[in-house]
Amino acid sequence: MPTDQQDKACVEMRMVDGVAVLTIRNPPVNAGSHAVRKGLADGLAEAARNGASGVVIIGDGRCFIAGSDLKEFDSKLEWPELPDVIRLVEDAPFPVVAAMHGVALGGGLELALGCDYRLAAPHTMVGLPEVGLGFVPGAGGTQRLPRLTGLARAIDLICAARRIPAGEALAIGLVDRVVEGDLLAGALAFLAEAARPKRAALALSPPTDDPAAVDAAADKALSRGKGRPNVAEVIRLIRRAAEADGRDALADERAVFQRLRVAEDATALRHLFFSERRAGVVDGLDMGLARAIGSVGVIGGGTMGQGIVRCFLAAGLPVILIERDEDSLANAVSAVRASLDAAVEKGRLAPDEAARRNAALTGATDFAALSGCDLAIEAVFEDMAVKRDVLGRLERVLAQDAMLATNTSYLDINAMAEGLAHKGRVAGLHFFSPADVMPLIEVVRANATDDATLATALKLARKLGKQPVVARVAEGFIGNRIYAAYRRRAELLVLDGATPQQVDRAATAFGFAMGPFAVSDMSGLDIAWAMRKRQAPTRDPAARYVTIPDTLCEMGRLGRKTKGGWYDYPEGKPVPSDQVADVIDKARQAAGIAPAEIEEDVIQRQLLAAIVNEAALLLAEGVAQRPSDVDVTLCNGYGFPRFRGGPLWWAAHQDRAVIAGDQARLAEAIGHGFAAGPVDKVLNDIVEERKG
Ligand code: NAI
Numbered sequence: 001m002p003t004d005q006q007d008k009a010c011v012e013m014r015m016v017d018g019v020a021v022l023t024i025r026n027p028p029v030n031a032g033s034h035a036v037r038k039g040l041a042d043g044l045a046e047a048a049r050n051g052a053s054g055v056v057i058i059g060d061g062r063c064f065i066a067g068s069d070l071k072e073f074d075s076k077l078e079w080p081e082l083p084d085v086i087r088l089v090e091d092a093p094f095p096v097v098a099a100m101h102g103v104a105l106g107g108g109l110e111l112a113l114g115c116d117y118r119l120a121a122p123h124t125m126v127g128l129p130e131v132g133l134g135f136v137p138g139a140g141g142t143q144r145l146p147r148l149t150g151l152a153r154a155i156d157l158i159c160a161a162r163r164i165p166a167g168e169a170l171a172i173g174l175v176d177r178v179v180e181g182d183l184l185a186g187a188l189a190f191l192a193e194a195a196r197p198k199r200a201a202l203a204l205s206p207p208t209d210d211p212a213a214v215d216a217a218a219d220k221a222l223s224r225g226k227g228r229p230n231v232a233e234v235i236r237l238i239r240r241a242a243e244a245d246g247r248d249a250l251a252d253e254r255a256v257f258q259r260l261r262v263a264e265d266a267t268a269l270r271h272l273f274f275s276e277r278r279a280g281v282v283d284g285l286d287m288g289l290a291r292a293i294g295s296v297g298v299i300g301g302g303t304m305g306q307g308i309v310r311c312f313l314a315a316g317l318p319v320i321l322i323e324r325d326e327d328s329l330a331n332a333v334s335a336v337r338a339s340l341d342a343a344v345e346k347g348r349l350a351p352d353e354a355a356r357r358n359a360a361l362t363g364a365t366d367f368a369a370l371s372g373c374d375l376a377i378e379a380v381f382e383d384m385a386v387k388r389d390v391l392g393r394l395e396r397v398l399a400q401d402a403m404l405a406t407n408t409s410y411l412d413i414n415a416m417a418e419g420l421a422h423k424g425r426v427a428g429l430h431f432f433s434p435a436d437v438m439p440l441i442e443v444v445r446a447n448a449t450d451d452a453t454l455a456t457a458l459k460l461a462r463k464l465g466k467q468p469v470v471a472r473v474a475e476g477f478i479g480n481r482i483y484a485a486y487r488r489r490a491e492l493l494v495l496d497g498a499t500p501q502q503v504d505r506a507a508t509a510f511g512f513a514m515g516p517f518a519v520s521d522m523s524g525l526d527i528a529w530a531m532r533k534r535q536a537p538t539r540d541p542a543a544r545y546v547t548i549p550d551t552l553c554e555m556g557r558l559g560r561k562t563k564g565g566w567y568d569y570p571e572g573k574p575v576p577s578d579q580v581a582d583v584i585d586k587a588r589q590a591a592g593i594a595p596a597e598i599e600e601d602v603i604q605r606q607l608l609a610a611i612v613n614e615a616a617l618l619l620a621e622g623v624a625q626r627p628s629d630v631d632v633t634l635c636n637g638y639g640f641p642r643f644r645g646g647p648l649w650w651a652a653h654q655d656r657a658v659i660a661g662d663q664a665r666l667a668e669a670i671g672h673g674f675a676a677g678p679v680d681k682v683l684n685d686i687v688e689e690r691k692g
Pocket of ligand 1: 303322324380410
């Protein structure tokens with residue numbers, strides 16, 4: 001229980017010219033904890049005792065309120081809950097103004113919506129992210145917001161968990177004024193310049209949208225929401241804002257909120273929320289060692305290099321792109337510039353920002369151009385000799401403390417750095433394709449990587465707006481290694497009787513963005529083919545091996561880019577392929593396999609079993625720091641459904657006897673050479689990690 005003293009420390013009340021100013025002080029982001037709620041309730045009472053003519057609620061530090069304190073959400077919430085505080089605001093005898101800066105999200109925005117007036121500093125972002133966290137706004141957001149913006153817009157904002165800037169919030173009636181300059185002074189002036197009557201949003205007349213527009217917004221939100229229970233509920237609640245008296249709907253909203261915040265989806269998403277914050281932390285690492293990165297060199301302007309360049313430019317960093325020859329350089333630079341133009345055309349990028357990014361990009365073929373860079377990252381061919389040569393050349397031109405990074409997908413970074421004079425500054429920065437869109441970066445810590453380099457990489461990932469996960473060197477690090485085991489299981493399922501379509505359907509029915517074969521077709525079958533060829537000399541000849549993808553590659557069926565892979569693409573859309581069915585038949589005959597019917601549920605559980613076992617193996621080897629990092633990796637880089645919390649969280653909440661059965665079936669299917677990971681231990685660990 002927080003003490004009164006802590007409550008007071010969280011919200012300070014002072015009188016300024018007859019107005020009570022309540023300042024929220026709960027660093028780092030003024031989360032709306034119990035102490036903050038209690039402090040606000042006490043502050044409002046004290047304001048009344050002091051005969052205040054008005055109240056300004058304002059945040060100290062970075063922001064107004066970044067949201068409710070999710071740490072409290074696993075158990076019963078203590079009095080006063082947020083609706084209690086908002087009721088005190090509405091019942092107060094004086095007008096209450098919310099003065100927002102930084103962010104006002106979730107419960108923070110709901111508190112503001114409960115105030116009589118809302119003011120915002122120019123760069124403030126406001127939004128209700130609850131739907132993305134598996135529950136619904138529970139302090140009147142679904143009733144007050146639509147009364148200000150209309151139903152259709154509210155459905156869009158709330159269901160997409162959209163954050164909008166102050167200017168847009170002003171335009172749609174969510175904010176009364178954008179205040180330039182000192183925010184508190186602006187709020188006090190707002191109260192002083194005219195009589196400001198009480199004006200509760202709930203007392204405004206209900207919205208009168210065109211029903212067709214509301215239905216269209218609801219349909220769109222439902223299809224985007226993957227049929228999750230909270231999406232349907234929140235739409236039902238928002239529609240209730242059209243009722244004349246909002247009190248019934250408020251009680252309904254609170255009941256749904258209380259039920260869903262402790263239900264499966266929200267619990268899993270909360271696990272991810274905390275895991276994502278932890279994943280960027282290395283215990284004991286001094287982040288103060290991080291070096292500033294002011295300019296970047298990117299070597300290799302292919303698929304990944306171009307995406308990486310766009311990513312750095314978007315983060316405001318100047319980039320020098322290096323290619324092998326003038327032609328390749330011109331192609332790569334013009335492809336990046338063309339993508340900026342296209343973004344302007346689609347209205348996704350302001351023309352002056354595109355111009356700034358264009359000016360920040362230069363190209364060269366001579367490594368000497370990189371001499372002033374603080375970081376150089378290579379994205380050249382996946383070939384050890386080429387990469388070693390590039391790192392050697394970089395070491396000769398860059399300053400001694402500049403960081404050298406590799407974007408390799410699978411290669412041994414220890415071996416890559418061998419021969420360099422300063423190995424400590426080498427680390428992996430493994431981006432995912434497209435690098436400017438996908439949120440994940442695996443930060444790979446080689447044996448010699450020093451603390452300053454690791455800290456620099458982690459800080460840089462955040463600056464780029466990415467989700468870092470720390471991995472040790474291993475074939476495929478965390479993500480690609482697990483994905484290889486998953487893909488291998490998928491291929492064995494096909495060999496044993498399933499069709500590629502059945503496997504893909506089972507994966508998407510579980511919630512994966514795409515099935516494994518559709519993914520292979522998209523990224524190209526040749527990447528894994530190259531890896532298998534590299535591994536061929538050391539492969540155990542007694543182990544089961546699926547030849548189908550090799551045959552497809554030999555036939556030139558490399559995926560979408562060759563208009564055929566596991567599927568045919570007659571009109572750009574995947575359809576089952578007779579040619580592939582023939583290859584599968586022949587492979588079964590050669591292996592002496594009589595194809596069996598495999599049920600969708602079994603397919604799903606076997607795909608998951610392969611992921612969980614490989615994760616357990618790599619955790620035992622120390623490749624990942626903690627079980628939750630695996631969940632963060634799969635959800636941010638591999639289309640694993642977020643609402644399931646990641647593969648380990650999902651498995652930890654299944655019947656252990658069933659999981660053991662899945663593992664036994666996996667062992668049988670893989671057969672010779674199967675390595676069993678410590679699955680039980682890892683699943684216990686992830687539950688313990690959450691409790692801690
Ligand atoms: P890519 O073949 O599209 O591009 C490689 C580029 O590097 C080419 O433009 C080539 O001209 C250039 N290059 C080769 N040697 C060079 C040298 N010595 N100096 C300057 N430029 C040189 O390959 P991609 O797909 O972009 O992959 C690059 C790296 O990123 C590889 O290590 C790959 O494993 C990794 N990666 C690839 C992902 C993908 O989805 N394609 C995902 C994550 C990592």
